[in-house]
Amino acid sequence: MVSSNSHHVGPFRMFQQLMQGRSFPLMVSLVVLLLFYPLFESPTNTLPDWPARVLFSLVPIAGVLVLHGQRWSFISLVVLGVLVLILDSVSHMEIGGLVFWLRALAAVAMYGFCTTLIVRSVFIREDLKDHPVYGGITGYMLIGVTFAIIYTVIYEIDPHAFHVDEAVRQHDLLPFGDLLYYSFICLTTLGIGDITPLNPFARSVTVVETVIGVMYVAIMIAQLILAPGVRKHGGSGVVG
Numbered sequence: 001m002v003s004s005n006s007h008h009v010g011p012f013r014m015f016q017q018l019m020q021g022r023s024f025p026l027m028v029s030l031v032v033l034l035l036f037y038p039l040f041e042s043p044t045n046t047l048p049d050w051p052a053r054v055l056f057s058l059v060p061i062a063g064v065l066v067l068h069g070q071r072w073s074f075i076s077l078v079v080l081g082v083l084v085l086i087l088d089s090v091s092h093m094e095i096g097g098l099v100f101w102l103r104a105l106a107a108v109a110m111y112g113f114c115t116t117l118i119v120r121s122v123f124i125r126e127d128l129k130d131h132p133v134y135g136g137i138t139g140y141m142l143i144g145v146t147f148a149i150i151y152t153v154i155y156e157i158d159p160h161a162f163h164v165d166e167a168v169r170q171h172d173l174l175p176f177g178d179l180l181y182y183s184f185i186c187l188t189t190l191g192i193g194d195i196t197p198l199n200p201f202a203r204s205v206t207v208v209e210t211v212i213g214v215m216y217v218a219i220m221i222a223q224l225i226l227a228p229g230v231r232k233h234g235g236s237g238v239v240g
Contacts, residue, residue, distance in 0.1 A: 023122065023135035026063040030141045033059060034180070041177045053088065057081040060114035060142055067121040067135065073113075080110035104153040111149050115142040123223055136220045140187070143216065147209045148183035152176055154202045161199035168194045187213035 033055055040052045061077045068074075087103035119142075122135035154161050155174055162174060162182070182195040186209045197203045 023063075023067060023132070023138050026059065026066070026118075027134045027138040027141070029059045029062075030138060030145075034141065037180070038177045041175045054085065056145070057084060057110070060111065060118070060145075063138065063142075064114055064117050068117045073117055077110060077114060080106050080113070084110055100156065104156070107149050108146070108153065111142070111146040115139060115146050118142060123219075133220075133224065136224075140213075140216060140220075143209075143212060144184045144187045145180065147187065147205065148176065148180040150205055151179040151183060151202065154199060154205065155179065158199050158202075161197065161202045163196045163198050165194040183209065186210050189213060 033052070037052050037056075058081070061074070061081055064077055065074050083106045084103060087099055087106060090099060118135070119139035122132055122139055151162075159173075162179075164174060164178070178195065184190075185192055185195070186206050189210055197206050
């Protein structure tokens with residue numbers, strides 16, 4: 001017998017139930033954002049860049065909602081996201097260094113928290129409705145975005161933290177898109193060399209991201225190989 005309450009489910013709740021445990025739409029959304037974000041930084045662009053910033057905040061928050069599913073984490077991220085947007089909108093005013101540090105800490109906390117929750121959910125949950133590799137790729141991309149935020153903070157503190165090869169330099173300032181590109185170059189250990197860290201702290205963060213990029217791929221492959229066997233033997237986690 002179907003409960004009468006099932007006929008009174010709101011559209012938001014229906015959407016959450018439909019998307020719960022699905023990582024593929026989140027992965028596609030991140031790929032689309034990464035592909036089209038440079039358009040907002042193009043010299044010929046006449047569109048405002050705030051839609052891209054809003055989407056970069058909403059996409060990982062939505063991912064936490066459908067993959068993690070805990071109300072406390074969702075509310076915490078919404079508060080952080082709103083704080084980042086507000087501080088970002090007033091950052092051009094001459095208010096002082098406190099706004100900069102609050103915006104930097106809120107942005108790093110929001111993206112780091114999103115990445116941690118989504119990666120943790122992918123690795124510990126067994127009820128993903130699509131292939132867990134989609135969630136793994138999503139977590140990998142979010143790591144790259146999180147470190148790009150950290151590099152942005154370093155660059156705002158020290159404008160000479162990175163050297164950009166003259167052959168690829170298009171702006172006097174280093175835009176977020178270039179730091180996003182540099183982050184994924186480090187994460188994948190591609191090492192093209194057109195952007196080079198000069199600041200000691202920037203070099204240290206680069207080393208940390210490179211190690212995380214290598215270890216993440218190794219752990220994800222091991223998880224995909226061992227997880228079916230662990231579930232088959234009752235989740236003991238012991239490999240004999």
